[in-house]
Amino acid sequence: MSEHTFIMVKPDGVARGLVGEVISRFERKGLTLERIRKLDIDEALARRHYAEHVDKPFFPELLEFITSGPVVAMQWSGEEAISVCRTLMGATDPKKAEVGTIRGDLGLAVTNNLVHGSDGPESAARELEIFFG
Numbered sequence: 001m002s003e004h005t006f007i008m009v010k011p012d013g014v015a016r017g018l019v020g021e022v023i024s025r026f027e028r029k030g031l032t033l034e035r036i037r038k039l040d041i042d043e044a045l046a047r048r049h050y051a052e053h054v055d056k057p058f059f060p061e062l063l064e065f066i067t068s069g070p071v072v073a074m075q076w077s078g079e080e081a082i083s084v085c086r087t088l089m090g091a092t093d094p095k096k097a098e099v100g101t102i103r104g105d106l107g108l109a110v111t112n113n114l115v116h117g118s119d120g121p122e123s124a125a126r127e128l129e130i131f132f133g
Helices: 011-015 019-028 043-049 059-066 081-089 102-106 121-132
Strands: 002-009 032-040 070-079 115-117
Touching (some): 002 081, 002 121, 011 059, 011 070, 019 032, 043 059, 043 121
Antiparallel strands (some): 002 115, 032 070
């Protein structure tokens, strides 16, 4: 089933010049890049995007990180795009992510793990609305 998903290259990935690498991995898998934009996330947008984490103890660190530099927001589509993208990204903790995944090959830490991807159809729709209207 063809579906849409949201992927974001976080500030560490942008700063390290890995946007092209991330894009090429999704393209080589056969997914289609439909929309892309580079932006700076302010606190209000970060709180909206990470609404489910606002009351968690790690939220201040997450907020500081995601607002620390530009990000690249993207809409991807393809057969089972959400699960395909999540598999390509690898586990959230780069130390536990498999070799061959984006985080396993390039990630440095749980917070600085290069990419964010929607975890289901509802979050994909919500995140695409937040970043692309």
